[in-house]
Amino acid sequence: MTTFYRNLMILRLIPRYPDKIDSTTIAMLMKRDGISIHHRSIQRDLEKLSQSFPITCDKLHKPYGWSWTADSPSLDIPAMTPSAVLAYRMMADFMTDQFPKEIHDQLKPHFRYANGLMNQTGNETFTEWPNKVRTIGRSQPLLPPNIPAQVFAVVADSLLEGKRLSVFYRKRGEKEPVLWFVNPLGIVLHDRMISLICTVDNNRQLEDVHQISLHRIVEAMPQNEPALSPEGFNLDEYIASGAFGKHTGDETIRLKALFEQDAAIQLEDTPLSEGQQLTNQADGNVLVEATVADTRQLRQWLLGIGGRIEVLEPLDLREELKEQAIKMVSKYA
Amino acid sequence: MTTFYRNLMILRLIPRYPDKIDSTTIAMLMKRDGISIHHRSIQRDLEKLSQSFPITCDKLHKPYGWSWTADSPSLDIPAMTPSAVLAYRMMADFMTDQFPKEIHDQLKPHFRYANGLMNQTGNETFTEWPNKVRTIGRSQPLLPPNIPAQVFAVVADSLLEGKRLSVFYRKRGEKEPVLWFVNPLGIVLHDRMISLICTVDNNRQLEDVHQISLHRIVEAMPQNEPALSPEGFNLDEYIASGAFGKHTGDETIRLKALFEQDAAIQLEDTPLSEGQQLTNQADGNVLVEATVADTRQLRQWLLGIGGRIEVLEPLDLREELKEQAIKMVSKYA
DNA sequence: AAACTATGCGACAAAAATTGTCGCACAATA
DNA sequence: TATTGTGCGACAATTTTTGTCGCATAGTTT
Numbered sequence: 001m002t003t004f005y006r007n008l009m010i011l012r013l014i015p016r017y018p019d020k021i022d023s024t025t026i027a028m029l030m031k032r033d034g035i036s037i038h039h040r041s042i043q044r045d046l047e048k049l050s051q052s053f054p055i056t057c058d059k060l061h062k063p064y065g066w067s068w069t070a071d072s073p074s075l076d077i078p079a080m081t082p083s084a085v086l087a088y089r090m091m092a093d094f095m096t097d098q099f100p101k102e103i104h105d106q107l108k109p110h111f112r113y114a115n116g117l118m119n120q121t122g123n124e125t126f127t128e129w130p131n132k133v134r135t136i137g138r139s140q141p142l143l144p145p146n147i148p149a150q151v152f153a154v155v156a157d158s159l160l161e162g163k164r165l166s167v168f169y170r171k172r173g174e175k176e177p178v179l180w181f182v183n184p185l186g187i188v189l190h191d192r193m194i195s196l197i198c199t200v201d202n203n204r205q206l207e208d209v210h211q212i213s214l215h216r217i218v219e220a221m222p223q224n225e226p227a228l229s230p231e232g233f234n235l236d237e238y239i240a241s242g243a244f245g246k247h248t249g250d251e252t253i254r255l256k257a258l259f260e261q262d263a264a265i266q267l268e269d270t271p272l273s274e275g276q277q278l279t280n281q282a283d284g285n286v287l288v289e290a291t292v293a294d295t296r297q298l299r300q301w302l303l304g305i306g307g308r309i310e311v312l313e314p315l316d317l318r319e320e321l322k323e324q325a326i327k328m329v330s331k332y333a
Numbered sequence: 334m335t336t337f338y339r340n341l342m343i344l345r346l347i348p349r350y351p352d353k354i355d356s357t358t359i360a361m362l363m364k365r366d367g368i369s370i371h372h373r374s375i376q377r378d379l380e381k382l383s384q385s386f387p388i389t390c391d392k393l394h395k396p397y398g399w400s401w402t403a404d405s406p407s408l409d410i411p412a413m414t415p416s417a418v419l420a421y422r423m424m425a426d427f428m429t430d431q432f433p434k435e436i437h438d439q440l441k442p443h444f445r446y447a448n449g450l451m452n453q454t455g456n457e458t459f460t461e462w463p464n465k466v467r468t469i470g471r472s473q474p475l476l477p478p479n480i481p482a483q484v485f486a487v488v489a490d491s492l493l494e495g496k497r498l499s500v501f502y503r504k505r506g507e508k509e510p511v512l513w514f515v516n517p518l519g520i521v522l523h524d525r526m527i528s529l530i531c532t533v534d535n536n537r538q539l540e541d542v543h544q545i546s547l548h549r550i551v552e553a554m555p556q557n558e559p560a561l562s563p564e565g566f567n568l569d570e571y572i573a574s575g576a577f578g579k580h581t582g583d584e585t586i587r588l589k590a591l592f593e594q595d596a597a598i599q600l601e602d603t604p605l606s607e608g609q610q611l612t613n614q615a616d617g618n619v620l621v622e623a624t625v626a627d628t629r630q631l632r633q634w635l636l637g638i639g640g641r642i643e644v645l646e647p648l649d650l651r652e653e654l655k656e657q658a659i660k661m662v663s664k665y666a
Numbered sequence: 667a668a669a670c671t672a673t674g675c676g677a678c679a680a681a682a683a684t685t686g687t688c689g690c691a692c693a694a695t696a
Numbered sequence: 697t698a699t700t701g702t703g704c705g706a707c708a709a710t711t712t713t714t715g716t717c718g719c720a721t722a723g724t725t726t
Contacts, residue, residue: 084440099424189468265505307656307657376704
């Protein structure tokens with residue numbers, strides 16, 4: 001059993017193609033995990049495993065480097081249940097237009113596994129599987145900005161390892177990128193963009209917290225030094241403080257609004273909040289009451305419903321919408 | 334090596350908890366795949382594997398049933414690269430409020446793997462990892478409807494295997510569920526709801542294509558019969574024909590609109606379409622030209638921007654927005 | 667350029683494991 | 697009650713695995 005377990009471990013230690021690992025490192029990691037095995041045996045294992053799995057070895061230079069081929073399918077253990085497979089497939093479809101292409105590519109081998117599983121499941125009638133799942137976005141599709149795979153890889157690595165990194169960053173509207181040294185604090189996916197939250201310290205002097213859009217990073221270079229981080233930084237608080245347009249993180253308002261019948265239907269299925277109340281009015285409208293966060297998204301959503309809704313409370317929100325409506329009319333007049 | 338491969342295969346054949354598999358079935362499946370091994374050996378393998386992996390055996394009844402414990406983490410081979418891990422983590426965070434809870438639960442073991450990996454990666458400083466990734470939705474959050482795990486499992490299974498199923502379905506606004514026999518054609522994720530596209534054939538007579546919202550299915554029962562499907566059904570065409578509010582699937586319009594400066598900024602990063610053009614006007618506004626699909630989502634998005642935009646073309650779209658604006662003003666007046 | 671170290675690998679014998687087989691006990695089923 | 701299916705202990709033959717040694721050669725350091 002030790003043999004089986006060790007081989008499985010070797011398979012998991014081997015990275016996907018651009019990366020590689022040598023037998024000595026494997027032996028070391030094994031030892032760290034309490035598995036004592038002779039170096040020679042690992043060499044033998046690798047040789048054997050590479051015959052049954054898509055594992056290649058770079059023998060050009062001396063500590064041989066082993067890696068899975070770039071496109072080797074990922075295999076999950078335990079295997080997915082059919083419902084997990086379906087959920088996975090839906091997620092994959094959903095993600096396609098949510099994530100920048102390069103990042104989606106990172107996940108492809110894992111998604112492909114779910115696809116492969118389905119075809120394998122016996123039923124030959126099911127090669128047409130991809131034609132059976134679709135997702136329809138709720139909001140206007142916008143094209144996600146381009147993020148070079150290299151940039152994302154370096155940022156992910158640095159964030160994961162808690163290391164500093166340097167970037168050539170091109171500010172909005174400027175031509176020439178500038179070199180920045182940054183300490184990563186977190187990463188935020190918003191709209192279709194990805195931002196690195198970090199402190200900039202070109203002179204190893206901590207400065208304010210910045211947001212850096214990944215798609216404006218021209219090149220990222222890992223620095224092999226631990227990242228400095230300001231005392232008591234908290235990503236949730238940072239977001240709540242309004243960094244991404246949310247007015248408040250915690251404060252909520254009690255929304256009262258009259259919806260026309262057909263606009264209210266969706267709220268029956270997908271309510272605004274836990275305690276949402278729908279009351280049919282005599283005139284056919286529906287009074288909606290719910291406690292929601294006071295955000296920009298709320299305003300956008302209410303506006304998007306157009307003339308089929310009338311917000312009653314809170315009063316200042318009502319005023320805001322009224323102003324917007326008047327402004328719209330004046331534009332089109 | 335055969336031994337290793339066989340054991341790996343056994344691990345993959347064992348399902349997650351509610352399901353189970355007995356040694357005879359495993360032996361049969363092995364044989365089908367060309368691996369000839371004595372039944373007895375498989376019994377021995379199972380016994381040994383269960384000592385090193387979270388595998389349990391139901392020994393109450395005689396063909397013993399083996400399964401992974403419900404919460405056993407999934408392990409991916411080859412292991413994920415750091416950037417895949419990060420992408421995965423972002424996706425998981427994003428999904429939390431997109432999918433019904435039950436479905437999200439299906440994926441949890443797979444997500445947990447990515448989480449576990451990160452902690453394992455050596456750096457102890459990184460237990461605070463979950464605090465480093467956040468997603469901020471673009472649109473108003475609505476609570477996803479509840480879908481019983483049983484319902485989703487049966488639907489997924491039937492769709493996957495191309496089988497009929499029967500459901501107790503409660504129509505919107507009605508109290509009592511009704512029994513329907515349906516042939517699944519596809520599944521669509523829209524807004525926060527999930528719909529099964531299918532034909533209903535209570536008397537084995539094919540009828541029109543229906544949409545069934547999963548959260549209105551009270552109970553689903555698999556029927557062990559192949560599904561009937563109408564000739565030449567195509568999910569994309571079905572969607573394009575307007576089933577989910579999209580006006581057209583293929584027809585696009587040339588949108589011309591004046592955006593106020595701050596409203597136009599986001600289009601620099603995430604354009605509406607490939608060929609989008611932004612032109613700064615003398616008065617500070619930005620003229621946006623893009624070719625987009627003529628959908629409900631587009632209208633909602635344009636309305637959501639409120640008074641900071643003026644649509645110039647196409648004229649009928651301009652009229653539509655104008656009407657909505659007038660209607661809004663009249664409501665608030 | 668020389669000395670030194672690290673790595674890969676063939677060979678070999680001892681040790682360990684795997685394998686097929688048989689028989690018995692007992693549960694499930696007819 | 698008879699019959700079939702399943703689990704499991706035991707055993708010996710066979711195969712695999714393991715640690716070790718030595719040598720050749722690739723990298724690295726001095």
